Amino acid sequence: MQITGQITWVYTNDLEASVVFYRDVLGLPVWRDAGAAVIFEPLPGARIGVCTAFDGRVVEPKGSMITLLSEDVDGWYDRLIAAGARLKGPPETLEQFGIYSLFCEDPNGYLVEIQTFL
Numbered sequence: 001m002q003i004t005g006q007i008t009w010v011y012t013n014d015l016e017a018s019v020v021f022y023r024d025v026l027g028l029p030v031w032r033d034a035g036a037a038v039i040f041e042p043l044p045g046a047r048i049g050v051c052t053a054f055d056g057r058v059v060e061p062k063g064s065m066i067t068l069l070s071e072d073v074d075g076w077y078d079r080l081i082a083a084g085a086r087l088k089g090p091p092e093t094l095e096q097f098g099i100y101s102l103f104c105e106d107p108n109g110y111l112v113e114i115q116t117f118l
Contacts, residue, residue: 007039007047008066010110011059017107018050025083026068026112042068061109067101068114076114077102093118 012018015036022028022040028048031041037051048066053059070076073091080087080102088103088111101115 005045005047007049009049009051009057010061010064010066010106010108011051011053011057012108013053013059014107015050015052021085021106022048022050025080025085059108061105061111065111065113068112069116070114071116073100073102073114073116080104 010018015038019038022038023030026040026042028040028042030038031047032039036054037049039047039049041047051057077087077091086105088105091100091102093100098118099115100118101113103111103113106112
């Protein structure tokens with residue numbers, strides 16, 4: 001047996017706004033568009049799926065976070081500011097974890113962290 005990929009799912013009541021955020025603001029390529037769900041692939045085998053909420057699958061960002069790794073956190077900050085993304089503040093060093101990161105929210109309130117290891 002072998003794991004061949006990974007998808008983290010988030011749910012939305014506004015698929016179009018979510019697609020704009022992940023595709024246009026973050027620049028993630030669409031891996032599959034299934035109509036009511038769109039899957040993005042930031043790296044081969046790692047995927048983020050955005051799906052219209054249905055049958056017990058609800059928008060519940062509390063306690064959830066998607067982390068994307070990049071060596072250019074400051075560049076991402078500038079890009080997200082220019083795109084009008086909802087940022088939690090400027091990048092900062094989190095000594096206890098040995099990282100430098102920033103946090104923003106997708107249109108549903110899910111936290112997206114962009115970080116680099118120090």
